[in-house]
Amino acid sequence: MLRNRKTKDRSESGPSLRENLTGLLKIMQNDPTISDELPIAKKLIAKSMRWLVLNEFFLVLQLYPVKFFIDEINHDAPNVTKLLLISFSFGVIHKISDVVNKQMALSRNTTMWRLWRIWWGYGHRVLLRLSTDWHTLNGTGEKESLVSKNILKFENMIDELMFNTIPAALRITFTTLFLLTVGWVYAILSLATMVTYALMVRKTEGVLEPLRKKSRKRMKAIERFGSELNKNWRTIKEIGREEDFSDQNDSLLLGFCEFEEKRHKTAMGQFMHQSDVVSASRMLLYALFSLSILWQQPQLGLIVLAGEWMGRSYSNFGRFADFQQRMSEGLESMRELVALMCLPPTVQQPAAPIWPSQITGRVEFKDVDFRYPDATECALTGVSFVAEPYTATALVGSSGCGKSTLMGLLQRLHDPTGGSVLVDGVGLSELDYNRYRREAISVVSQDVQLFDGTIMHNIRVSKPDATDEDVIEAARLAYADEFIVKQPNGYNTEVGENGIRLSGGQKQRIAIARALLRKPAILILDEATSALDAISQQRVQESINDLIERREVTIFIIAHRFSTIESADQVVVLDDGRLAEIGTHAELQRHNGLYARLRAMETKGLLD
Numbered sequence: 001m002l003r004n005r006k007t008k009d010r011s012e013s014g015p016s017l018r019e020n021l022t023g024l025l026k027i028m029q030n031d032p033t034i035s036d037e038l039p040i041a042k043k044l045i046a047k048s049m050r051w052l053v054l055n056e057f058f059l060v061l062q063l064y065p066v067k068f069f070i071d072e073i074n075h076d077a078p079n080v081t082k083l084l085l086i087s088f089s090f091g092v093i094h095k096i097s098d099v100v101n102k103q104m105a106l107s108r109n110t111t112m113w114r115l116w117r118i119w120w121g122y123g124h125r126v127l128l129r130l131s132t133d134w135h136t137l138n139g140t141g142e143k144e145s146l147v148s149k150n151i152l153k154f155e156n157m158i159d160e161l162m163f164n165t166i167p168a169a170l171r172i173t174f175t176t177l178f179l180l181t182v183g184w185v186y187a188i189l190s191l192a193t194m195v196t197y198a199l200m201v202r203k204t205e206g207v208l209e210p211l212r213k214k215s216r217k218r219m220k221a222i223e224r225f226g227s228e229l230n231k232n233w234r235t236i237k238e239i240g241r242e243e244d245f246s247d248q249n250d251s252l253l254l255g256f257c258e259f260e261e262k263r264h265k266t267a268m269g270q271f272m273h274q275s276d277v278v279s280a281s282r283m284l285l286y287a288l289f290s291l292s293i294l295w296q297q298p299q300l301g302l303i304v305l306a307g308e309w310m311g312r313s314y315s316n317f318g319r320f321a322d323f324q325q326r327m328s329e330g331l332e333s334m335r336e337l338v339a340l341m342c343l344p345p346t347v348q349q350p351a352a353p354i355w356p357s358q359i360t361g362r363v364e365f366k367d368v369d370f371r372y373p374d375a376t377e378c379a380l381t382g383v384s385f386v387a388e389p390y391t392a393t394a395l396v397g398s399s400g401c402g403k404s405t406l407m408g409l410l411q412r413l414h415d416p417t418g419g420s421v422l423v424d425g426v427g428l429s430e431l432d433y434n435r436y437r438r439e440a441i442s443v444v445s446q447d448v449q450l451f452d453g454t455i456m457h458n459i460r461v462s463k464p465d466a467t468d469e470d471v472i473e474a475a476r477l478a479y480a481d482e483f484i485v486k487q488p489n490g491y492n493t494e495v496g497e498n499g500i501r502l503s504g505g506q507k508q509r510i511a512i513a514r515a516l517l518r519k520p521a522i523l524i525l526d527e528a529t530s531a532l533d534a535i536s537q538q539r540v541q542e543s544i545n546d547l548i549e550r551r552e553v554t555i556f557i558i559a560h561r562f563s564t565i566e567s568a569d570q571v572v573v574l575d576d577g578r579l580a581e582i583g584t585h586a587e588l589q590r591h592n593g594l595y596a597r598l599r600a601m602e603t604k605g606l607l608d
């Protein structure tokens, strides 16, 4: 029964620090991008720990000569040579302690920066590796908090543990050991204080940890709401609800502050109990000094030394309280980081990847089924068709019919749940996944993302070794050159955060140039619609038509406008995840089926 309860408590509190660390290390050891760093980091930590132990040893030892000095001076006939030797030992021990302290500080600095570089770099590497689904579900704010904040808290915990808590524990341990050399009764008092304090800390933790969890939950809600406000400011303004949203924010903040006040009151109460242990021990120490008169002549040196040692040791007890707080935050952060690192990738690089001698861009969808992991219904069912190299295929259908999902499968964001997608006769799951994305396929989505930097940088990002001439050529093909040269600094014009200084159509054309620069075998264009004004639409359209006419790449267009469809070699009409019709624009018009109906709806302005 008792055992069961223990197991339950344990599963509720989650894995311990050790389990988490072991799990994390295992993941990192199996990852070649980071595994080489780990032995170096371990060596650095071990080196820091050695300096730390020495540092604390010398800090306690520094006081030792005080006893001999006082006893000698109190002697009936003090020996000056002895006193001078003790004075000299003061200087020597202090100097050694100083050197050790500096070395420890240096070692700590190197270790912490190294660890920071590892966590920070690896955390972001893992983040970029996560599936598109995960990125779609988690906004920028959530990602920031998941990676950056968690890494910082984890760092703080390690820093606190290595350079505050362990030194404090070492200081108390060394004090206890040194006290043994001057009187076992003082050593016992020190040990008893240490054990009682540790038990009190455990009890305090039981009270404070649930409160901390609640506090973190409230803080997360505040951060989430704040990020919503920042994200949706335009909508809030448009519906005229600035004050309502600010009030909601205020009430969240008020609730948090009231809760924090109560939590801190409880914490202070608990910490007072902990410091009662220290006060009692201090009182007992001086009672012991007084009682020692009963069995021996009072030794002033011993009283000063033991008093000072214990006094300094007592001041270290308080350092555990900080650790409790940081440890709890760090553990929670670590759990989240480990969970993130353990997320299974939606697609895997095959064990023996294949790469044909030439990729022409022949694409075949063979009886493709697909269901999203959390969905009850299939997004695609039995879709089969072929796109010959250098042709253009337009995908048509009402919203939600499966166009983006089909193109997602061609990018291998997911693997089909049935059937297969073949490129030049090779199943996508067998192709070298990384090389496929880097060399064979380019995507221009509606929502163009630009980096903070120049236009040149934003086009070149898809092929870093491209020359300026290559970039300009790609921009010409995308009809982007004409507006770029009119910018204040031409290709060296800064685009601002996510291209704030450019129009939707300009961003689209930069994205097309970026996609073409790599000379891919397959190009997916998610045609931008409402975001573009008529003139921009026309220029984007012209660049797409030009691409189709040049016949250098297999093009798939998620078509929202029928003007694009007319120049395509074939039109694939999807209906509720199934292939409804396929043919040229003229053939489908003649067939007078779903395509003709959709077209009629567009003419009347009913198609979304």
Ligand code: ADP
Pocket: 133, 372, 373, 374, 375, 379, 397, 398, 399, 400, 401, 402, 403, 404, 405, 406
């Ligand atoms: P289209 O691009 O034609 O508008 P989609 O391919 O985006 O359609 O969507 C096809 C179906 O799959 C829709 O029913 C949509 O709700 C569903 N769907 C799309 N993305 C997801 C997802 N990440 N998880 C679950 N269902 C999804």
